[in-house]
Amino acid sequence: MTLLKWLGLGAVVAACLGYLVVSATGSSAEYYQTIAEMRAHPASGDVRVLGIVQDDVSRTDGGLHVRFTAADAGQTMPVDYRGALPDIFRPGIQVVVDGRVGSDGVFHARALEAKCPSRFSSAQSQGTPTR
Amino acid sequence: MFLAELGSAFLLASFVLAVLSGVAGVVAGRGGDLTLARVARRAFYAAALGLVGASGTLLTALLSHDFVIAYVFEHSDRSLSLPLTAAAFYGGQEGSLLYWALLLALMGSVAVAAAAVSNPGTTAFANAVLAGIVGFFLLVMVFVASPFALLSGTPTDGLGLNPLLRDGGMLIHPPFQLAGYSAFGVPFAFAIAALLSGRDDAAWVAQTRRYALVAWGLQSAGLTLGMWWAYHVLGWGGYFGWDPVENAALMPWLATTAYIHSAQVQERRGTLRAWNFGLVIAAFLLSVLGTFVVRSGILPSVHTFAVSPLGTWFFGFLVASVAISGGALARRSGRLRSPQPVDASPSREGAFLLQNILLVALTAAVLWGTLLPLISGMTGRTLVVGAAYYERVSAPLLVAVLALLAVGPLLPWQRVRGGWLRLLRWPLAAAGVTLAGLVAAGVRQPGALVALPLVAAGLVTCLLEYGRVAVLARRLAGPLPLAAARVVARNRRRYGAYLAHVGILVVAAGLVGSHVWQQSRQVILLPGQSVTVGSHTLTYEGMAAQPAGDHSALVARLAMGDETLEPARLTYPSLGGQALTHVAIRSSPFEDVYVVLAGADGGAAAFTVYVNPLVTWIWVGGALLILGVLLGNLVRPEVERERVPAGLGATVPAR
Numbered sequence: 001m002t003l004l005k006w007l008g009l010g011a012v013v014a015a016c017l018g019y020l021v022v023s024a025t026g027s028s029a030e031y032y033q034t035i036a037e038m039r040a041h042p043a044s045g046d047v048r049v050l051g052i053v054q055d056d057v058s059r060t061d062g063g064l065h066v067r068f069t070a071a072d073a074g075q076t077m078p079v080d081y082r083g084a085l086p087d088i089f090r091p092g093i094q095v096v097v098d099g100r101v102g103s104d105g106v107f108h109a110r111a112l113e114a115k116c117p118s119r120f121s122s123a124q125s126q127g128t129p130t131r
Numbered sequence: 132m133f134l135a136e137l138g139s140a141f142l143l144a145s146f147v148l149a150v151l152s153g154v155a156g157v158v159a160g161r162g163g164d165l166t167l168a169r170v171a172r173r174a175f176y177a178a179a180l181g182l183v184g185a186s187g188t189l190l191t192a193l194l195s196h197d198f199v200i201a202y203v204f205e206h207s208d209r210s211l212s213l214p215l216t217a218a219a220f221y222g223g224q225e226g227s228l229l230y231w232a233l234l235l236a237l238m239g240s241v242a243v244a245a246a247a248v249s250n251p252g253t254t255a256f257a258n259a260v261l262a263g264i265v266g267f268f269l270l271v272m273v274f275v276a277s278p279f280a281l282l283s284g285t286p287t288d289g290l291g292l293n294p295l296l297r298d299g300g301m302l303i304h305p306p307f308q309l310a311g312y313s314a315f316g317v318p319f320a321f322a323i324a325a326l327l328s329g330r331d332d333a334a335w336v337a338q339t340r341r342y343a344l345v346a347w348g349l350q351s352a353g354l355t356l357g358m359w360w361a362y363h364v365l366g367w368g369g370y371f372g373w374d375p376v377e378n379a380a381l382m383p384w385l386a387t388t389a390y391i392h393s394a395q396v397q398e399r400r401g402t403l404r405a406w407n408f409g410l411v412i413a414a415f416l417l418s419v420l421g422t423f424v425v426r427s428g429i430l431p432s433v434h435t436f437a438v439s440p441l442g443t444w445f446f447g448f449l450v451a452s453v454a455i456s457g458g459a460l461a462r463r464s465g466r467l468r469s470p471q472p473v474d475a476s477p478s479r480e481g482a483f484l485l486q487n488i489l490l491v492a493l494t495a496a497v498l499w500g501t502l503l504p505l506i507s508g509m510t511g512r513t514l515v516v517g518a519a520y521y522e523r524v525s526a527p528l529l530v531a532v533l534a535l536l537a538v539g540p541l542l543p544w545q546r547v548r549g550g551w552l553r554l555l556r557w558p559l560a561a562a563g564v565t566l567a568g569l570v571a572a573g574v575r576q577p578g579a580l581v582a583l584p585l586v587a588a589g590l591v592t593c594l595l596e597y598g599r600v601a602v603l604a605r606r607l608a609g610p611l612p613l614a615a616a617r618v619v620a621r622n623r624r625r626y627g628a629y630l631a632h633v634g635i636l637v638v639a640a641g642l643v644g645s646h647v648w649q650q651s652r653q654v655i656l657l658p659g660q661s662v663t664v665g666s667h668t669l670t671y672e673g674m675a676a677q678p679a680g681d682h683s684a685l686v687a688r689l690a691m692g693d694e695t696l697e698p699a700r701l702t703y704p705s706l707g708g709q710a711l712t713h714v715a716i717r718s719s720p721f722e723d724v725y726v727v728l729a730g731a732d733g734g735a736a737a738f739t740v741y742v743n744p745l746v747t748w749i750w751v752g753g754a755l756l757i758l759g760v761l762l763g764n765l766v767r768p769e770v771e772r773e774r775v776p777a778g779l780g781a782t783v784p785a786r
Contacts, residue, residue: 010488016527017492021499024523025516032504032513041512048515062655062737063730084653084729084739087295087366087710098517 030098035075038101048098049107051077055091070097070107078106086114135200138188138279142229145181145236146273148174149266156259160252160328168255172243175262179236182265186233189226189278193219199285202226202278208291210681215292218301221309222292224426224441225278230306232268235313238345239265242317246338253335256324264316267448276441294682294703294711300360308353308380312418314346315383318390319415319456322408326459333398339411340394341764346414347387348760354380355753366712366727368651368741370749373521378501379421382494386414389490396480399544403484405464410487412456417494419449424501478546482539489528489535496524522646530581533639536632537562537588540596557595558588582643589636593629600626627763634756637748644745651741657734665742667691667724674736681705684713687728687736691717698728698738718747 031038031047038049051070059066065082068091079097089095089112097109152174159168189202193216198204206219206226221230239261246254272278292301318339325335357380358370371377390410396403427442500516507514537558542551552559562584569580604614619626654662656671663669672688672695686699696715703709717724725741 006484009485013488013492017496017524020524020527021496024520025499025503025514028519028523029503029507029514029516032515037512059730060732062732062735064653064655064737084366084727084737087712089710090708 081109135279141185146269148178153262160255208289260320304356311350317342322411383418533585561591562588630759637752641748648744
């Protein structure tokens with residue numbers, strides 16, 4: 001009887017959790033795509049796209065507005081972002097932009113994350129064959 | 132050259148000794164051969180010594196700038212300060228594996244030595260498991276990722292450390308976080324040992340609880356320091372981003388939080404045995420999973436670690452750990468039936484069990500969000516969730532945990548006799564007063580209106596417990612303060628735990644406050660112009676350029692009242708123009724003014740200004756929590772003799 005009550009309580013918590021997880025996943029999950037995938041399967045909402053910042057970075061508004069081209073696997077995409085940039089943002093690093101392509105063909109990012117220079121490989125050593 | 136060979140020799144010797152210790156431990160555990168058990172222990176101590184030797188060698192190589200060693204070349208240079216050069220020991224992939232193995236070998240040695248006195252049979256198995264884990268790390272270091280690999284020539288200088296990491300935080304956060312991760316191996320080893328030897332008695336609970344608390348304390352320190360570091364250095368105004376790497380550290384902490392509570396139910400009532408095994412094992416498996424995620428780069432994370440072949444190795448280790456734990460649990464499942472289930476009525480153990488269910492649910496939700504890219508990736512299109520998902524899911528669960536924090540400690544064991552509303556009158560009153568006060572002050576955010584009254588109720592509950600000290604002290608002879616100190620000292624574990632509760636509540640208030648009331652503005656200012664955020668007006672006075680060494684700095688001056696804030700932006704030309712923000716923070720007990728210099732454009736400067744309420748409370752609460760763990764457990768507590776139900780056999784043993 002006691003065990004039954006606990007199982008019941010566990011089931012209630014599990015059901016609440018299931019509802020929470022499903023609804024929160026549904027409302028906030030986004031596709032994480034490469035540029036090619038984004039072009040092949042345009043999503044209706046925001047998506048996250050990974051790309052490497054190219055040399056054509058132009059900053060205006062004191063650095064709070066930036067335009068650049070992101071490239072990945074031979075595909076490129078113009079990106080427009082307003083907001084403070086991460087410290088390590090510069091041509092050549094990987095960024096993940098979160099937003100959608102506007103009618104102008106430009107990817108308007110509402111968030112931009114730069115991949116951390118990991119504590120496991122300093123920025124300089126990336127791509128430097130040492131062994 | 133000599134150092135590299137010496138270090139490799141230490142690692143190889145340790146590896147052989149760990150394998151020997153593991154095999155001897157299993158054989159000794161199965162056959163009950165006490166001499167062989169002693170051999171296994173000594174081999175393990177020797178392997179730990181070998182790791183001390185290897186670590187000393189790596190530190191010497193770093194400090195003597197022996198750049199022929201690839202690890203030294205890649206993670207330090209001549210310009211790095213002495214402490215940061217030493218920190219490179221755990222700052223890179225290979226070195227962090229060495230640091231991990233070293234700590235687990237040392238903590239494991241202490242645990243094995245202490246446990247072998249009372250229970251050599253079970254300890255032989257624990258010894259074998261620990262040797263297995265340490266052996267795995269040594270295997271990786273000997274054959275795949277050696278910290279002592281050599282370059283073909285000797286460079287004149289190393290590559291150094293990224294400026295983002297050249298910070299005091301580098302000296303304090305990683306060592307605690309890695310120590311926490313490695314410490315989860317000790318309670319796991321004793322859990323598997325108890326399952327293998329079939330001796331999961333009260334002594335097992337006492338030992339495992341203690342080791343789990345060590346791991347939990349270290350992980351708490353690692354998480355708090357990590358949030359502190361991110362807040363002070365990264366300049367995004369926050370402290371926890373729900374990134375997979377951060378979740379990986381959080382999940383074993385949540386599972387262990389559940390365990391250190393449910394272990395008390397087993398101590399008191401002898402129940403929840405299988406559940407407790409499950410929690411200890413889950414915490415370890417989650418820590419291994421986290422390491423796999425962090426090291427393999429398999430999940431999209433802002434912390435990318437160098438892509439390495441280690442992912443496969445850790446995946447293999449994870450699979451083996453799951454198989455061994457699952458097998459051990461399945462073998463003993465019949466014996467783990469509890470003599471008496473926990474009553475489903477309001478009681479202390481009921482509160483513990485409900486708290487456990489909530490924490491496990493939260494862990495599951497975090498795990499789902501973290502692994503979603505992997506799970507959805509199998510269908511071809513990768514899905515990711517952000518902070519919004521985690522906040523929506525965790526908020527209701529955390530509110531329920533807060534409510535339990537206020538109610539649970541006041542409930543008696545077994546069953547409430549008489550009206551339980553009467554028991555809860557003080558916390559209920561505190562919650563009511565706080566709610567009324569908040570509403571009267573014009574607060575309308577539901578998050579604050581629900582959570583802050585619960586925090587107040589929880590604090591009153593802790594105060595009531597401390598109030599009992601005075602009541603008990605009055606019965607003792609001698610002056611009251613002295614008697615009170617004696618009461619606290621005698622019940623160290625209990626009052627340490629309540630101090631940790633106070634810490635958690637203070638952290639909760641900080642999380643709620645900074646979440647609900649954070650304000651921020653992005654502005655572009657010319658000298659003389661002002662911006663107002665919250666009740667603070669900042670006036671931009673001007674910018675100064677300061678060239679220095681390998682970087683140039685732009686320092687902005689903003690006047691706020693009679694104070695001057697100086698956010699800066701450093702640029703490193705040698706690193707392709709990488710910038711580094713120096714955030715200017717004015718902390719007060721109730722809010723931080725947090726200013727980031729986002730950029731400069733001619734005479735204008737761009738700023739992001741945040742007002743972050745109650746963030747200081749998070750750091751203070753974290754410190755209280757760790758102080759509580761230390762006070763409660765620094766010295767072996769005396770046995771608590773208090774209303775232990777007879778005949779249940781699960782009292783606190785002396786050792």
